[in-house]
Amino acid sequence: MNEYISSKKRERIDKIFKFSIYIITFTILIPLFLIFGFIITNGIKNISIEFLIKNPVPVGETGGGILNALIGTFILIILSSVLAIPFGITAGIYLSENSNKKYAQYISTFVDVFQGIPSIVLGIIAYVWIVLPVKKFSALSGAVALSIMMLPTIIKATEETLKMIPYSLKEAAYSLGVPYHRTILKVILPAAFSGILSGTLVSIGRISGETAPLLFTAFGSNLLEWNIFKPMNSLPLLIFNYAKSPYPEWHELAWSASLVLITIVFLFNLLASIGEKKWKIKF
Amino acid sequence: MSNTYLKERRSESVFKALLLLSSFIIIILLFSITLTLIIESYPSIKHNGLSLLTGDIWDPVSEKYSILPFIVGTFLTSILALIISTPFSLAASLYLGEYAEGKRSSRLIKAVLDLLAGIPSIIYGFWGLMVLVPVVRKFEELIGIPPLGIGIFTASLILSIMIIPYTTSIAREVIKLVPQDIKEAAYSLGATRFEVIRDIIIPYAKSGIFAGILLSFGRAFGETMAVTMVIGNANYIPKSIFAPANTMASVIANEFAEATSDLYISTLISLGLVLLIMSLIVNSIGRFVIMKLYVK
Amino acid sequence: MEDQILTIRNLNAYFGDFHAVKNVNMTVYKNTITAIMGPSGCGKTTLIRCINRLHELTEGAYTTGEIYLKNNNILSMNPIIIRRQIGMVFQKPNPFPTMSIYDNVIAGYKINGIKMDKTEMDTIVENALKKAALWDEVKDKLKQKGAFLSGGQQQRLCIARAIAMKPEIILLDEPTSALDPKSTLKIEELLEELKKDITILIVTHNIAQAARISDYTAFMYLGELIEYDKSDKMFTNPSNPKTNEYLKGCFG
Numbered sequence: 103m104n105e106y107i108s109s110k111k112r113e114r115i116d117k118i119f120k121f122s123i124y125i126i127t128f129t130i131l132i133p134l135f136l137i138f139g140f141i142i143t144n145g146i147k148n149i150s151i152e153f154l155i156k157n158p159v160p161v162g163e164t165g166g167g168i169l170n171a172l173i174g175t176f177i178l179i180i181l182s183s184v185l186a187i188p189f190g191i192t193a194g195i196y197l198s199e200n201s202n203k204k205y206a207q208y209i210s211t212f213v214d215v216f217q218g219i220p221s222i223v224l225g226i227i228a229y230v231w232i233v234l235p236v237k238k239f240s241a242l243s244g245a246v247a248l249s250i251m252m253l254p255t256i257i258k259a260t261e262e263t264l265k266m267i268p269y270s271l272k273e274a275a276y277s278l279g280v281p282y283h284r285t286i287l288k289v290i291l292p293a294a295f296s297g298i299l300s301g302t303l304v305s306i307g308r309i310s311g312e313t314a315p316l317l318f319t320a321f322g323s324n325l326l327e328w329n330i331f332k333p334m335n336s337l338p339l340l341i342f343n344y345a346k347s348p349y350p351e352w353h354e355l356a357w358s359a360s361l362v363l364i365t366i367v368f369l370f371n372l373l374a375s376i377g378e379k380k381w382k383i384k385f
Numbered sequence: 386m387s388n389t390y391l392k393e394r395r396s397e398s399v400f401k402a403l404l405l406l407s408s409f410i411i412i413i414l415l416f417s418i419t420l421t422l423i424i425e426s427y428p429s430i431k432h433n434g435l436s437l438l439t440g441d442i443w444d445p446v447s448e449k450y451s452i453l454p455f456i457v458g459t460f461l462t463s464i465l466a467l468i469i470s471t472p473f474s475l476a477a478s479l480y481l482g483e484y485a486e487g488k489r490s491s492r493l494i495k496a497v498l499d500l501l502a503g504i505p506s507i508i509y510g511f512w513g514l515m516v517l518v519p520v521v522r523k524f525e526e527l528i529g530i531p532p533l534g535i536g537i538f539t540a541s542l543i544l545s546i547m548i549i550p551y552t553t554s555i556a557r558e559v560i561k562l563v564p565q566d567i568k569e570a571a572y573s574l575g576a577t578r579f580e581v582i583r584d585i586i587i588p589y590a591k592s593g594i595f596a597g598i599l600l601s602f603g604r605a606f607g608e609t610m611a612v613t614m615v616i617g618n619a620n621y622i623p624k625s626i627f628a629p630a631n632t633m634a635s636v637i638a639n640e641f642a643e644a645t646s647d648l649y650i651s652t653l654i655s656l657g658l659v660l661l662i663m664s665l666i667v668n669s670i671g672r673f674v675i676m677k678l679y680v681k
Numbered sequence: 682m683e684d685q686i687l688t689i690r691n692l693n694a695y696f697g698d699f700h701a702v703k704n705v706n707m708t709v710y711k712n713t714i715t716a717i718m719g720p721s722g723c724g725k726t727t728l729i730r731c732i733n734r735l736h737e738l739t740e741g742a743y744t745t746g747e748i749y750l751k752n753n754n755i756l757s758m759n760p761i762i763i764r765r766q767i768g769m770v771f772q773k774p775n776p777f778p779t780m781s782i783y784d785n786v787i788a789g790y791k792i793n794g795i796k797m798d799k800t801e802m803d804t805i806v807e808n809a810l811k812k813a814a815l816w817d818e819v820k821d822k823l824k825q826k827g828a829f830l831s832g833g834q835q836q837r838l839c840i841a842r843a844i845a846m847k848p849e850i851i852l853l854d855e856p857t858s859a860l861d862p863k864s865t866l867k868i869e870e871l872l873e874e875l876k877k878d879i880t881i882l883i884v885t886h887n888i889a890q891a892a893r894i895s896d897y898t899a900f901m902y903l904g905e906l907i908e909y910d911k912s913d914k915m916f917t918n919p920s921n922p923k924t925n926e927y928l929k930g931c932f933g
Contacts, residue, residue: 271775273735273775274775274839276735278765278788278842279760280764284792284793288792289777292779293778383778
């Protein structure tokens with residue numbers, strides 16, 4: 103009898119626990135809806151072709167867009183990709199190819215730890231390394247900071263993807279008398295393409311929303327700038343500058359710019375997952 | 386013919402050397418980042434000495450630099466954020482790893498977490514400033530304290546939303562590592578799911594969950610933009626969790642570009658050095674614990 | 682007597698401390714099929730992986746002794762050269778997943794950066810596929826990925842890839858163990874045809890297969906070459922009692 107009651111009680115506790123887990127978990131939906139709700143409803147109002155193809159205008163004038171920030175963001179993305187992707191991939195190849203060596207395992211852990219360095223610290227670094235010597239803010243210095251941020255993600259993506267590729271593929275190439283470098287470049291890397299691509303896109307998505315490392319490197323600008331040795335605007339910088347301004351019109355623009363930025367970031371993430379599925383190689 | 390082979394052999398060695406070299410990059414980077422910060426913050430450390438840590442005044446105009454207010458601000462915000470977010474992260478990881486494992490509803494929660502993780506920090510900050518600050522202000526009015534809206538509490542709220550996806554993903558991985566047969570053994574003895582979680586899963590996964598929380602702490606104290614926009618930027622030691630303050634990251638973000646004197650910049654860089662060292666320690670411990678768990 | 686093409690002298694192969702192939706001596710004759718059989722773990726796969734120098738790629742693995750291809754000692758040559766002269770087909774079909782059927786066949790040239798014109802490539806591909814008895818099945822879909830083929834077709838594609846390099850010898854490491862009986866038969870017939878041009882060394886744990894297709898058979902046990910003889914003799918009247926036991930199914 104006693105046992106019967108206690109098992110009933112246990113079942114009740116089990117149910118209550120399950121119920122609370124569900125409730126607490128689904129509470130996480132609330133901030134998501136609130137954030138997206140506000141950005142979409144406030145942001146959509148000012149979105150137009152004009153908004154995308156015009157440069158900002160001074161306070162008081164109406165209209166104005168985010169063209170310079172959009173272009174700046176893309177220039178920064180391209181620049182940091184050019185800097186980070188080659189090293190990221192080669193380092194990733196080394197780590198997966200030598201995964202049984204102690205040295206490579208240490209480096210692999212290093213890369214994980216590296217990933218945790220706050221982005222603002224990398225901003226300082228790019229400032230000291232590049233802005234300080236030439237005494238000028240520049241898009242290039244911002245890209246250096248961003249590329250250091252990208253590096254660990256690309257290395258990890260390359261390493262993980264290459265580790266999944268069966269050894270038999272390499273053997274097939276070796277048995278045809280293909281030397282090591284050609285085996286890696288012509289057989290292994292193409293087979294890992296989807297994974298590396300998706301890792302790279304994820305890292306691009308991440309840096310395209312970064313602000314902190316750009317505050318005192320790319321710095322921002324009200325002009326449309328193509329020269330990478332000059333200060334350049336980016337979407338996150340523009341949002342930051344508009345957000346802390348006292349003008350409601352600029353807040354409106356910041357909402358719209360946020361909508362554009364979030365769309366870009368999620369497009370990269372979406373591309374990453376589509377790319378990973380679409381070009382996935384079956385072995 | 387043999388010439389071609391010789392060339393192949395040379396390219397092979399060059400290629401291998403290149404790979405090895407690029408693996409150095411990360412060490413060289415880490416080393417030179419640390420060195421740069423040490424060198425650049427040295428003037429400030431030399432000039433200010435221990436008063437960097439003992440004083441409580443940050444006044445660049447009179448060249449009084451104590452970073453203590455920011456250290457306090459950083460720890461308060463991050464730890465408060467962990468306290469707020471951990472119940473949600475744990476619930477979500479149990480939900481994903483246990484209750485809804487493989488079910489369709491888990492996809493929804495996973496997508497939600499992915500979306501939250503993808504929102505840029507600046508947008509969290511802007512949203513916090515425009516939406517959360519007024520709400521917090523109302524709340525402060527209600528409980529009868531100065532209704533500022535901005536401050537540590539607001540920053541922690543934003544941070545907690547930002548780190549939930551991160552803690553959850555690590556905790557979920559760790560929960561998945563719990564061997565199925567141990568769980569089944571417990572079920573076969575008549576344990577309820579709650580008891581399996583309490584007596585099997587949590588004890589097995591607790592070091593990993595701890596590591597996840599630690600890594601999220603690392604995330605939280607390094608977070609800059611979202612915090613900068615809502616914390617109130619007050620350069621003194623906060624008296625309560627509703628007070629405006631500054632974190633190390635936020636003070637760098639706010640003042641770096643406007644810092645005029647070399648000493649001022651050097652002191653801000655020393656904050657960067659503290660951030661770097663903290664992040665290296667926290668991440669090393671976190672990664673180490675997780676690695677141990679995988680080996681087990 | 683046939684011409685000798687491959688002579689193995691005092692070959693020893695190791696994985697670190699593990700002695701996998703123990704002092705093997707044997708001679709392989711041109712245009713024959715030589716089967717190497719034995720229970721799993723007997724060193725037969727290691728033996729043939731020494732011949733194209735794949736063995737040494739394993740961490741801690743090394744070899745001693747000599748293997749002569751005609752008059753050149755394989756073990757002191759550039760492995761890249763050797764591997765282009767000795768083809769290999771593996772247990773599990775391993776076509777290059779990113780390449781089309783056509784590119785898979787020509788892969789040995791293309792990846793190695795050997796330049797040639799389109800017609801030359803076309804001829805090589807067509808001949809190799811014909812020899813691999815795959816041409817009729819794939820000639821209309823040469824641009825498709827090799828991964829869409831059936832297991833047996835994939836294995837024949839791998840054979841085509843190996844023979845496209847015009848090797849003197851091909852090594853086959855249990856090439857039919859992952860295939861159904863019908864595909865197995867097809868490959869066995871194909872090997873009979875191929876030996877007119879190429880010398881074939883096949884590792885198998887299938888006694889019946891060795892008996893069906895080989896001219897010579899080697900029996901290995903615990904790393905040692907127990908017996909090596911003409912297949913007719915080996916399967917009717919083995920001279921070593923261990924071979925007899927194995928053939929009767931007493932172990933392995």
